[in-house]
Amino acid sequence: MKKIATGNKAVAEAVKQIVPDVVAAYPITPQTEIVEQIAEFVTGGELKSRYIPVESEHSAMAACIGASITGARTFTATSSHGLLYMHEMTNWAAGARLPVVMANVNRSIGPGWNIWAEHTDALQERDTGWLQVYVSTVQEAYDATIMAFRIAEHHDVLLPVMVNLDGFVLSHLMQPLDTIEVGDFIPPLSLPHAIDTNNPAGYGGLTGTDQHFLMRWDMERSIRDSVKVIEETEKEFARRFGREYGFTENYQCDDAEVIVVAMGTLGKEMEVAVDLLRKEGVKAGSLRIRWLRPFPNLSILKGKEVVIIDRDYSFGRGGVLATEIVAQTKEDVFSVIAGLGGQEVTYDDIADFVRKRQVGKEFWFGVKDNV
Amino acid sequence: MDTIAEIPKEEYVLKCSSACAGCSDSLALRYVLKAAGPDTVLVIPACCTSVIQGIYPNTAFNVPVYNIAFGAAAACASGMSNAFRAAGKKTNVIVYAGDGGTLDIGIQAMSGAFERGTDFLYICYDNEAYGNTGMQRSGATPLGAKTTTTPTGKTDFKKDIDGIIAAHNPPYMATAAAAYPQDLFKKVQKALSFRGPSFIHVLAPCPPGWRYSTEKTVEMGKLAVKSGIWVLYEREYGKLTMGAQSKVAMKKPIPLEDYLSPQGRFKGIDPKNVEILKQRIQKNFAKLSAEEAAS
Ligand SMILES: Cc1ncc(C[n+]2csc(CCOP(=O)(O)OP(=O)(O)O)c2C)c(N)n1
Ligand code: SF4
Ligand SMILES: [Mg+2]
Numbered sequence: 329m330k331k332i333a334t335g336n337k338a339v340a341e342a343v344k345q346i347v348p349d350v351v352a353a354y355p356i357t358p359q360t361e362i363v364e365q366i367a368e369f370v371t372g373g374e375l376k377s378r379y380i381p382v383e384s385e386h387s388a389m390a391a392c393i394g395a396s397i398t399g400a401r402t403f404t405a406t407s408s409h410g411l412l413y414m415h416e417m418t419n420w421a422a423g424a425r426l427p428v429v430m431a432n433v434n435r436s437i438g439p440g441w442n443i444w445a446e447h448t449d450a451l452q453e454r455d456t457g458w459l460q461v462y463v464s465t466v467q468e469a470y471d472a473t474i475m476a477f478r479i480a481e482h483h484d485v486l487l488p489v490m491v492n493l494d495g496f497v498l499s500h501l502m503q504p505l506d507t508i509e510v511g512d513f514i515p516p517l518s519l520p521h522a523i524d525t526n527n528p529a530g531y532g533g534l535t536g537t538d539q540h541f542l543m544r545w546d547m548e549r550s551i552r553d554s555v556k557v558i559e560e561t562e563k564e565f566a567r568r569f570g571r572e573y574g575f576t577e578n579y580q581c582d583d584a585e586v587i588v589v590a591m592g593t594l595g596k597e598m599e600v601a602v603d604l605l606r607k608e609g610v611k612a613g614s615l616r617i618r619w620l621r622p623f624p625n626l627s628i629l630k631g632k633e634v635v636i637i638d639r640d641y642s643f644g645r646g647g648v649l650a651t652e653i654v655a656q657t658k659e660d661v662f663s664v665i666a667g668l669g670g671q672e673v674t675y676d677d678i679a680d681f682v683r684k685r686q687v688g689k690e691f692w693f694g695v696k697d698n699v
Numbered sequence: 700m701d702t703i704a705e706i707p708k709e710e711y712v713l714k715c716s717s718a719c720a721g722c723s724d725s726l727a728l729r730y731v732l733k734a735a736g737p738d739t740v741l742v743i744p745a746c747c748t749s750v751i752q753g754i755y756p757n758t759a760f761n762v763p764v765y766n767i768a769f770g771a772a773a774a775c776a777s778g779m780s781n782a783f784r785a786a787g788k789k790t791n792v793i794v795y796a797g798d799g800g801t802l803d804i805g806i807q808a809m810s811g812a813f814e815r816g817t818d819f820l821y822i823c824y825d826n827e828a829y830g831n832t833g834m835q836r837s838g839a840t841p842l843g844a845k846t847t848t849t850p851t852g853k854t855d856f857k858k859d860i861d862g863i864i865a866a867h868n869p870p871y872m873a874t875a876a877a878a879y880p881q882d883l884f885k886k887v888q889k890a891l892s893f894r895g896p897s898f899i900h901v902l903a904p905c906p907p908g909w910r911y912s913t914e915k916t917v918e919m920g921k922l923a924v925k926s927g928i929w930v931l932y933e934r935e936y937g938k939l940t941m942g943a944q945s946k947v948a949m950k951k952p953i954p955l956e957d958y959l960s961p962q963g964r965f966k967g968i969d970p971k972n973v974e975i976l977k978q979r980i981q982k983n984f985a986k987l988s989a990e991e992a993a994s
Contacts, residue, residue, distance in 0.1 A: 354804075355835045355848070364835065367848040381836055381848055383803035384770060409745070409768060413804075439766060440755050441745070 333505040335498040338466045339405065339431045339491070340365035342473035344375050345510055348429075349400035352380040352391035357443045358495040359407040359433040366405075377403075385410040389417030389428070396426040397531065399522035401477065404428065407495060408435035408449045415453070421488045422457030422547065424532060425521065427480035428488040430458075431473060434592065434639075435495040436669045444670020445494040447591060447640040451620075451648045457547045459489040459554055460620040462591040464577075466503035469493045471571055474510060478561050481517050484553040494593045494639075496670070508569050555622050575624035577616040580606065584613030587629055588682055590637040591617045591649065594666075594673060598637075601678035612682055617649065629657050635685050637678065639667040646690060662686055666693035706884055707733050716759035718751040721913030723877035723903040723920065724824050725751050728795060730880040731822060732762060734887035739791040740765060740779060744772035744805060746797035747830040747905075770804040772796050773812035773821060780819045791891055792819040798839035799829045802860045813867040813896045820890045821898045823860065824877070826905035834908040841928075843972035844964045846908075852968060856979075864898045865934065871897040873933035877904070878920025882942065886933060902929045910963025922958040924948060927980040930987060938994045941987060949984045 333341060339362050343351065351370075353363045369375035382388045385406050392402040406414060411432055421428045436446035450460060459479065463469045469491065476489040493499055523531070535543070558575070566572040579599045581587055588598050595616025605612035613632075617624065634657070638647025645651055650663035662685040667673045671694060681691070711732035718725040724747050732739065741764045743749055749766055753759045767775040772794045780792040796805060801823040809821060828846045829835040835848040838858035845852050864872050870893040875883040883901060890897035904919040906912065911919060923929035924944050931942030941949070955977050959965040 355829060355832045357832055360832050360835070360847075364833075364847040368850050371850050383806075383838060413768075413770065438768070441749055441766065 329507045331505050331507065332502050333466055334361065334500050334502055335466050335469045335493045336361035336433070336500065337365055338470040338505050339473050339493070340369065341505065341507055342470045343377075343403050344369050345474060345507065346401070346403070346477055346514060347375060348377050348403040350378050350380065350392070350395035351403045352382050352388045352395070353404045354382055354385045354388045354406065354410060356385075356407045356410040358435060358499045359405050359410070359431070361499070362405040362431060362433070385413040386417055389414040389421060392428045393417060393421050393424060393426055396421070396428050396519070397424065397523050399517065399519040401481075401517045402428050403430070405431040405433070407433040408437055411449045411453060412437065415456075418453055418458060418488070419456045423543070425486045425547075426488060427477070427486055427517070427519070429473070429476045429480055429491070430488065431469075431491045431493065433495050433499045434492050442669045443495065445497050445593070445639065446668050446670065447492070447638075447648075450490060450492045451640050453490065454621065454648070457487055457551065458621065459485070459487055459551065460492060461489070461618055462492045462595075462620060463618070464498070464593050464596040464616060466498070466501065466505050467571070468573070469498065470505055470507065471565065471569075471573065474508070474514070475561050475565055478514050479554065479557055482557045482561075483520065485550055485557050486520075487547065487550055487554065492592065497593045513564065513568055551622050558619065558622075573618065575619045576626070577618060578628065579614045581613035581615060581628055583611060584632060585611040586633040586635065586682055586685065587613045587615050588635040588637065588678060589615045589617060589629070589649065589653065590639070591620065592639065594637055594639060594678070597673065597675045598678050600675035601682065604675065604679045605682055610682065623652060623656070626653060626656055629653070630659070633685065633687055634659070634661040635664060635682050636661050637664045637666050637673070637681065641665055641668065650690075660688040662688070663690040664693060665690065706730070706881070707736075709733065709737075711737075711761040713759045713761060715753060715757065716751045717753055718747070719905075719907055719913075721906040721916040722747070722751070723905065723916050724748060724797075724826060724830070726880070726916070727824050727875075727877040727883060727901045727903055730884045731793065731795065731887050732760070734884045735791050735793060735891060737762060738789065739793055742767060742772050742776045742779065742792065742794045744794075744796050744800040745769035745831060746800050747826070748795055748797070748824075750831060769800055771808055772800060772805055773817075774808040776819045776821070777812045777815065777817045780817050784818060794819065794821045796821070796823055797830065798823060798825040798827060799837040802838035802858050806863075810863070810867065813864065813869055813898070816895045818894055819896055820887070821896065822887075822901060823898070824901045824903040826903045826908055827857070828905075828908050830905055830908055842976060843968040845966070846964070852972070861900055867896075868937065869896045869898055870894070871933070871935055872899070874900045874902070874929070874931055876902040876920040876924055876929060876931065878902075878917045878924070879931070879944065882931065889933070908964070911961045915961060919958075919961070922953065925953045926955045926958040927952040927984060928955060928958060928976065930983060932987060939987065939991045941991055949988065952980070955980065
């Protein structure tokens with residue numbers, strides 16, 4: 329069904345389509361609309377989920393964990409400080425191998441308080457064992473939220489999935505949305521290690537070194553296996569519903585001499601920049617990273633000049649994307665730090681980053697004399 | 700100290716605040732700071748007060764303000780108070796937090812700080828929902844009130860935070876209302892005269908959240924007290940004294956409907972819930988007056 333929706337509403341619509349058994353969530357700008365919309369669906373009887381209006385995000389994730397281990401399908405949504413406050417529990421959900429799905433509306437971190445888009449919140453969850461996908465349109469927010477359940481719940485994965493959408497720029501942006509009937513695209517959830525009083529077992533108790541080590545290896549093996557599951561899921565989604573997604577979204581990359589890379593909404597803005605640059609005779613392309621975990625194979629960047637825009641920063645090291653990409657391709661890049669705290673970055677700015685690229689350097693957009 | 704004239708003229712909440720018209724959060728804070736004076740640091744978790752102080756590099760408050768994460772105010776204040784006392788300073792450390800930052804996400808840090816006897820004043824201004832994020836339910840939202848996460852009215856009761864604080868036996872605790880600024884002023888001065896933790900719970904009606912017109916803010920607070928849904932009292936070393944206004948309300952309360960009906964959040968409230976609220980008012984009065992008689 330075609331409608332107009334914000335990114336937040338699209339996530340709520342996806343949840344309505346999935347009907348999780350339990351939703352536990354806590355409001356925070358700019359995610360609030362997701363919580364409010366779900367509360368409205370549940371109160372109005374349109375969504376037969378149990379909604380727990382918890383008293384904090386730590387409790388939101390803990391409630392999802394408690395529900396999930398009974399074999400229930402669970403969902404939550406948060407942003408920024410909410411995600412950080414959950415951090416102990418996000419590790420727990422992944423380590424406990426629970427297919428919790430969460431929407432995170434990317435927002436910067438204080439102090440000082442700032443409510444605008446930035447990726448630092450989700451990137452601080454990078455090493456927890458969560459799968460992470462970053463979307464760039466309202467439709468993609470919807471589709472990715474739906475697919476997240478199938479991927480998380482697959483027996484070769486059984487890890488939680490975080491769907492990231494940029495605060496305000498996407499969470500509050502209105503775009504067309506085509507909703508679907510998922511049918512058996514989302515099979516019933518069967519959690520192999522669900523709590524069962526007929527088969528008593530202890531969960532998460534004291535674990536010796538060897539076992540702990542093996543459990544961590546098992547998580548790593550599953551996240552590696554998730555590559556195949558993601559590919560299959562996205563292919564099947566395209567077959568049934570006609571919309572194609574991949575680990576990256578590549579635009580004009582084949583003959584490109586310079587490729588600009590980013591995540592989230594900047595990744596769409598880049599495509600316009602590429603058109604501008606091509607008109608000027610610059611053979612540019614763009615590559616939007618969708619899946620951060622598992623991290624995609626970026627061999628396509630080999631031998632090209634690469635400009636990476638990070639809407640984040642790891643202090644004392646560099647842009648997170650730039651660092652990860654250089655580690656994989658072993659080639660120098662032009663690293664641009666832009667959009668922190670919701671700084672506006674237009675396609676003209678992006679075209680300018682490409683025009684003025686200095687491979688091997690780091691550039692903080694809007695800060696004078698900083699290359 | 701019975702007339703407005705005796706309240707200091709100094710203003711610590713300046714005219715450039717970005718509070719909504721008719722905001723009783725800022726009204727209450729104005730008197731809190733007049734009572735506390737300049738040797739005061741405010742510790743503020745995420746709440747409307749984070750917003751109304753304005754945008755960096757400006758601040759609308761004329762005392763140092765330390766903003767801290769939503770669940771962390773009382774713990775941060777513990778550190779601050781200990782550091783000041785270690786340095787031999789008497790500086791007042793005042794947490795000024797919303798009901799969400801107190802009853803919900805901040806309750807653990809607050810309980811810890813009270814149990815440890817931290818020398819600070821914790822003020823919870825209660826607008827009975829999450830104002831900062833656009834009025835979602837909180838533990839302080841009363842039964843039947845509509846919020847954006849309880850679109851047909853809350854089905855749970857308001858959490859008894861005062862009972863929880865009382866269980867920590869602080870030297871001083873009180874309830875107050877922004878609508879009675881002199882009473883609030885006196886209570887803040889008194890609270891700051893005690894060593895150890897003190898607590899003031901201030902009813903802070905909020906026009907956009909409660910959906911009434913801005914000029915009714917003071918009236919709304921008074922109706923709350925006169926109907927008995929909000930009771931003014933103080934407890935000093937466990938000895939309870941009910942405020943004069945509440946004693947009047949206990950003997951002859953105005954109809955609760957007079958308080959509920961001007962507020963959009965109670966529009967269409969189930970009459971059964973109104974009855975329940977009325978019964979709870981009676982019970983609460985009975986409990987408090989029994990305690991007062993016994994102490
Ligand atoms: C960990 C965390 N979760 C959520 C938020 C978002 N948030 C900021 S203020 C607020 C509500 C505050 O409510 P209350 O304490 O009642 O104060 P009020 O806004 O009503 O003044 C919320 C949910 C946050 N800043 N940090
Ligand atoms: S929402 Fe309510 S409490 Fe918050 S600033 Fe506005 S009037 Fe004050
Ligand atoms: Mg509040």
